[in-house]
Amino acid sequence: MGRFAPSTTGEAHPGTLLAALLAWLDARAAGGRIVLRLENLDHTRCRPAWAPQMIADLAWLGLDWDGVVEQSARRRDHEDALDRLAAAGRLYPCTCSRRDRTGGRRAPDGGWAYPNTCRARPLPAAGWRASTDALRVRLDDGPIALVDEGGLDLTQDPAAEMGDPIVVRRDGVLAYQLVVVVDDAASGVTRVVRGKDIAPSTATQVALQRLLGLPTPAYRHHLLLVEAHGDKLAKLHGSAPATALRARYTGDELCGLLAHAIGLTPAAVPIRPAVLVPHFDWSRVRRDDLVTRWDGSLSYSA
Numbered sequence: 001m002g003r004f005a006p007s008t009t010g011e012a013h014p015g016t017l018l019a020a021l022l023a024w025l026d027a028r029a030a031g032g033r034i035v036l037r038l039e040n041l042d043h044t045r046c047r048p049a050w051a052p053q054m055i056a057d058l059a060w061l062g063l064d065w066d067g068v069v070e071q072s073a074r075r076r077d078h079e080d081a082l083d084r085l086a087a088a089g090r091l092y093p094c095t096c097s098r099r100d101r102t103g104g105r106r107a108p109d110g111g112w113a114y115p116n117t118c119r120a121r122p123l124p125a126a127g128w129r130a131s132t133d134a135l136r137v138r139l140d141d142g143p144i145a146l147v148d149e150g151g152l153d154l155t156q157d158p159a160a161e162m163g164d165p166i167v168v169r170r171d172g173v174l175a176y177q178l179v180v181v182v183d184d185a186a187s188g189v190t191r192v193v194r195g196k197d198i199a200p201s202t203a204t205q206v207a208l209q210r211l212l213g214l215p216t217p218a219y220r221h222h223l224l225l226v227e228a229h230g231d232k233l234a235k236l237h238g239s240a241p242a243t244a245l246r247a248r249y250t251g252d253e254l255c256g257l258l259a260h261a262i263g264l265t266p267a268a269v270p271i272r273p274a275v276l277v278p279h280f281d282w283s284r285v286r287r288d289d290l291v292t293r294w295d296g297s298l299s300y301s302a
Contacts (some may be wrong), residue, residue, distance in 0.1 A: 002034040003026035003184065004058075004065075006047045008050035009042065011241035012057040014298060015195070015225040018258050021273060022222050022285070023193040024063045028273075029280040033066040035187050040072050042173055057242040060251040062273040067187075074183060078174050081182045082167065082210055085137055090211060093133035094118040094166070107162045109200035114163025128168070135168040136207065137178070148281065149220040152196065156203035165204050181205050183273045185214040196221035210250045222285065223262065225292040240294035241250075248297055261300045262286050 004023040008018055027034035038054065040046040044117050055068065094117075101112035119138055124130040139159040146154040156162070167178040184192065200231045209216050245254060252270035260268035263286045264276055293299045 001187045002032060002193060003037050003187060003189045004034065005037040005039050005180070005183075005194075006037050007042070007046070008040045008054055009047075010050060011243060012054055013240050013242065014245065014254075014258070014292060014294075016030070016054075017057070017061055017242075017245075017254065018225055018262070019193075019195055019222070019261045020058055020063055021061065021255065022262075023259060024273060025195045025276055025280045026191065026220070026282075028277045032191070035067040035069055035189075036071045037071060037183060037187070039176075040070060041179060044171070044173070055241070057246070060242075060246060060252050063253055066188040069183070069187065071179060071180055071183060074179075074186070075174075077182055077186055078179050081178060082128055082135075082174075084212060085167070086123060088211070090138050091123055091128050091167070092118055092121050092164075093123060093131045094121070094136045095133050107200070108156060113161060116159065116164050120162065128297060131168070132170070134166050134170045136164040137167050137211070139164055139204070139207045139211070144206050146203055146206060146219075148202070149218055150222075150223055150287070152199060154199055154202045154219070156200070158204040160206050162200070162204055165208070177201065177204055177208060181208045181212065181214055184217060185209070185212075190215075190217050191220070193220045195224050196214050197224055204208070220282070223287060224289045226289045227292055227294075229301065240292075240298065244294070245298075254298075257298060261290055267275040 004020045006012070021162070024034055027065055036058065038051050040051060051070065082091065096114065096117050099113055104115060105113045107113040130134055141159050143155060143157040148154055165177040166175045169175055202219055206216050250270065252272055255273055256265065256271040257268045258272060259265045259276060263284050264280070265271065291301045
């Protein structure tokens, strides 16, 4: 069972569509199932209108799903996981801000590592729901040995290198690292295909799976579409929203362009995703990121 799990914080962009295509091809080529999970818990960034638009944009590309899950409908399971972590003595309130971490030690994801400053703080007597501070999970110390299917070494001591993860933000929003592992297990996900920008979080997620007694799926992390900003690269986001893509291309045309750019087809000709399924193989997918430009149409360079 596979899944594609975009956040509904804006329109789909080329990177979204490529990630969806690769997750879908991975599942369909193996004769498997795949669900679409709309990650919409962050009320400060998600809008209700983005969810149906995401579904429509993915259908326009030619992708279908064996189920659609809205993360916001799964609060009970998320709270149950928090109850279990609290009962195991793993939850603690944290008063530290991002500013407190700034200038400290860099984490594998490029951010500032959290030094587990508040580990000794107890939960309120009334339980985690009564906390007005952010909540973190105390992870086990020590390395987690992990290599993904593409050979990417994900080995990490997440408690030391990233720091204990936030699972409930100060504003009450349930955080990504917890809900992603709970939702993957609930859907029976056995394969996670996603962009390599998420790779540094994998060891943290495996640590949470182990604390909750949840299975660990197989992981594969793929290339990103990036755009140049001076002397550095950044993920391609708002510069090419789905509305602009749909005004310029048909779904088959964009699918053909993406398939050619990553090495699946010899030419950028219109094609349906289903046509790619019989010959899909990860050995044909390029591994390096693609510099992507939008000037009324998409162009790529290595």
